[in-house]
Amino acid sequence: MHLTAENLAARRGEDLIFANISFHLAAGEALVLTGRNGSGKSTLLRVVAGLLRPEKGTVIFHDGESREGRHPGEASHYLGHKNAMKNELTVAENLDFWRGFLGSPDTPGLSIEDAAEAIGLSGITHLPFGYLSAGQQRRFAFAKLLVAHRPVWILDEPTAALDASADRLFAGLIEAHLAKGGIVLAATHQPLGLKNVQELKMTGFVGVDQGVWG
Numbered sequence: 001m002h003l004t005a006e007n008l009a010a011r012r013g014e015d016l017i018f019a020n021i022s023f024h025l026a027a028g029e030a031l032v033l034t035g036r037n038g039s040g041k042s043t044l045l046r047v048v049a050g051l052l053r054p055e056k057g058t059v060i061f062h063d064g065e066s067r068e069g070r071h072p073g074e075a076s077h078y079l080g081h082k083n084a085m086k087n088e089l090t091v092a093e094n095l096d097f098w099r100g101f102l103g104s105p106d107t108p109g110l111s112i113e114d115a116a117e118a119i120g121l122s123g124i125t126h127l128p129f130g131y132l133s134a135g136q137q138r139r140f141a142f143a144k145l146l147v148a149h150r151p152v153w154i155l156d157e158p159t160a161a162l163d164a165s166a167d168r169l170f171a172g173l174i175e176a177h178l179a180k181g182g183i184v185l186a187a188t189h190q191p192l193g194l195k196n197v198q199e200l201k202m203t204g205f206v207g208v209d210q211g212v213w214g
């Protein structure tokens with residue numbers, strides 16, 4: 001299994017945010033994106049997740065299911081700045097939705113209660129998501145990654161709004177995913193405490209007029 005990006009360039013509005021971004025991640029490997037606010041970390045993650053079309057370049061995920069590979073978005077969890085949960089639904093209803101939407105019967109994820117325990121919040125999945133504190137909400141957004149198995153985790157500031165114990169807990173869950181042969185791409189301002197990671201420092205704004213095809 002591997003994920004390869006070649007010569008990616010992306011634009012937001014008129015501005016070219018980055019160009020010539022290439023990386024290769026094999027099973028068990030992680031790439032951490034760093035760089036100041038606005039340097040393009042979220043933009044690159046959204047391109048890899050298939051939520052934004054690149055201006056140029058390709059990103060392909062190979063896992064043996066098809067010879068030519070497929071877009072990593074088909075095999076990814078994307079945890080963005082927002083939690084992607086409905087406030088009016090209970091935590092269990094939200095996680096059940098994500099399990100049905102992203103999961104596959106061949107590789108089941110954890111049960112909802114086991115996932116809640118893994119993120120340190122068992123016994124409250126009957127509550128509406130909107131009742132929870134910001135940190136509890138972020139922990140349950142992360143539990144989405146556990147109820148449906150997907151080999152690639154794309155994480156945008158996963159530890160925002162978290163206390164130090166949750167930081168360590170997330171780092172442990174990410175390490176466990178890598179140890180099982182998963183792939184992780186994460187943007188972060190604070191070190192996640194992961195071992196053996198590649199780092200890509202984003203620098204931002206390439207230029208309005210600069211071409212990418214030459």
Ligand SMILES: Nc1ncnc2c1ncn2[C@@H]1O[C@H](COP(=O)(O)OP(=O)(O)OP(=O)(O)O)[C@@H](O)[C@H]1O
Nearest residue numbers: 012013017035036037038039040041042043044202
């Ligand atoms: N929808 C949009 N239209 C135009 N420009 C945008 C849009 N979204 C983002 N941008 C611009 O793209 C640039 C890169 O933004 P991006 O969110 O990728 O940065 P980031 O490195 O993730 O920042 P942060 O650390 O603040 O999360 C910024 O200059 C931003 O203003």
